[in-house]
Amino acid sequence: MSEAAVTMHTAPSPRPATRRSPPAALLAALHELLGQRLTQSAAECLQHGSDESHFAPQPPDAVAYAESTEEVARIVGLCHAHATPVIAFGVGSSVEGHILAVQGGICLDLSRMSAVLAIEPDNLTATAQAGVTRLALNAALAGTGLFFSVDPGADASLGGMVATAASGTNTVRYGTMRENTVSLTVVTAEGKVIRTASHARKSSAGYNLTQLFAGSEGTLGIVTEVTVRLHPQPECVAAAVVNFPDLHAAVRSVIQAIQMGVPLARAELLDALSIRAINAHSKTCHKEAPTVFFEFCGGRSQVDEQAATVAEIAGEYGGGGFAWSTLPEERSRLWQPRHHAYFAALQLKPGCRSSTTDACVPLARLGDCMAETLDDIATLGLPVPVLGHVGDGNFHCLVLMDPGRPEEVAQAEAFSARMAARAIRFGGTCTGEHGVGLHKKAYLLQEHGEDAVELMARIKRALDPRDILNPGKVVPVPRGAERVV
Structure with a gap:
């Protein structure tokens, strides 16, 4: 959890009419299973009931630290038997209130499930436990010539990235977590363990369970292992930064580059206020103007051609100060403002x-x-x-x-x-x-309509009839049930 989540004032959180705290029998069973890895420490519960959203913390009643899929299955099975909520926790970097224990219950911390289980370079895949973070996975891939592409900014866990169908800066070239997930090991609401797919490149066998659980935010099952796609490290990578007279010109230049077939690896926009915040935060002196941060990759001649094309397009839209480099240290310097943008912005107020x-x-x-x-x-x-x-x-x-x-x-x-x-x-x-979490449930109806959202609610009820998996999130509460107010 970030320091900000503890020390800053926060907005009131949506609260349920009732809280489903774990009964003594459940706590005793969990303590027998986990020993000191079950805690009701107020500090640890507060940490696990806080995220990067603007909502006030809502701590669980206890935190359980699991170390294997089998333990997760036993914990969830016990919670199911006692009709007690269980909320999966990775690193707490979500921004829509996903992990807040709005009905109390058990927070299931997966951070100790941090083993990379298999790296298969010939298949371009890796399998890891849900608590492995994206940086840890890429560190394990060092020397293979491969990398894991999904970069949501924070060093999120793979389980959390699947839960929110995360994406980020590399998506324009490599796709989101949905496209880069091959198969999952999932614990269901009853505590059963399933595998959602084989590791084959394609399959027509049954429903696409992998995509059902991707983006479900821990409301349909708890992901414990993830098999992801890997990509070859490009021969050459270049970063470029361009200033524009206004945001419209910046956006149009990126769109035109894509329409012309330039295979951009990244295209990140910051407005003038973001650059001003970065200058104040990092003591830099970047021009305070709408800025696009590009990245190109491929063979050296391809990168040179991509950079030249984008420079020409940017010039047509008034872009100036085009700076680019293939040197790693120079690339890091050019990209520094984008990496610091969020926390720099918080210092504006x-x-x-x-x-x-x-x-x-x-x-x-x-x-x-x-x-x-x-x-x-x-x-x-x-x-x-x-x-x-x-x-x-x-x-x-x-x-x-x-x-x-x-x-x-x-x-x-x-x-x-x-x-x-x-x-x-x-x-x-x-x-x-970012996902729906608590914050965007009402918008889901606007986007999909009542019939589609009711179908989602039916899936939720079918897979989790006791509503123990991260209750109160994603799908609006059915009519007649307790509502979040």
């Missing part, structure tokens, strides 16, 4: 939290959607840095508000609702990568 949006629209509608969003920001009265993975049509607004001031919380929530509705109106989605 000391004591604030960020209500972080992540709209995603079809590329052709991105410019119009961002233009309307900028007009909205201009009247908001709160600082709102804008950044995003514009090569995917995905952008974020970091609405910086004081969670101790109800009027600012209301402003941020109203803006978030307008942005979600706008993205849906432009043919997009209310969340490109």
